[in-house]
Amino acid sequence: MTAEERLAQLPPKLQSVVKTLGSAPKVIKTEMLLEFAKKMPPLPEGMQGKLEQVHECTTPFFVHAELENNQVRLFFDAPKEAPTVRAFAGLLAEGLEGETPEAVLGVPEDFYTLAKLEEIITPLRLRGLQAVLARIKRQVREAQG
Template sequence: MSEERLALLPPRLKSALQTLGSAPKALKIELLLEFARKMPPLPEGMQGRLEQVHECTTPFFVHAEIKDQRVHLYFDAPKEAPTVRAFAGLLAEGLEGESPEAVLAVPEDFYTLARLEEIITPLRLRGLQAVLTRIKRQVREAQN
């Protein structure tokens, strides 16, 4: 990823991706599992507001909203699906509370900095990209 594109990443997302990218393969799996454990719980009453990301092979749901000019993210995925839960935890850590402009500026291939292709299949990576696409669309809709 070029320096110019790196500069587009919010600091917490950039830090998380750099940590993953510099980790050996075995540790990278452990770090992803840690992100899966960090996936925030879904608040009461949020169920009906989430949108399914059909590109994910596992049922995965997301909702982004803006409150006080900050993006707030909500996710739902089965407990037995650590990969998609890791994606949710990573995105929550990296994007929660950011400005809409910062979220919209994240490059579609942001995950390449983490070198996730070492441990994640291309199909799953496309799912992660689709999650970001949904988040961005929902943020744009919330701005209008």
């Protein structure tokens, strides 16, 4: 499957994020990820007990996905001093928030390769990103019943 065909599998908002990151030079890509870190949505009151820790992340990172009117809602928590995992949260929130369960479940586990994130992020951290996506997908499946 070509990169274009793989890109076409992504929901439109995630596709846009991935295309932008994938075409950016390494220096700018790092700055872009820091912008995503700033976009990590704040955790609403009462969500603390619902979040699941992603143990594969080297930094304490928590996620919760739920369905509202057949749209995926995402919630994240990570320390302010952890820009990489906050960037993952911001990227996933921007790319997947409000999508249908089917669209989220169809995202390939290695979608980040289309964004060429391996140019600036270590394999250990990328495995953490995969684990976050896997948790989101599992929680979406559970929410579907």
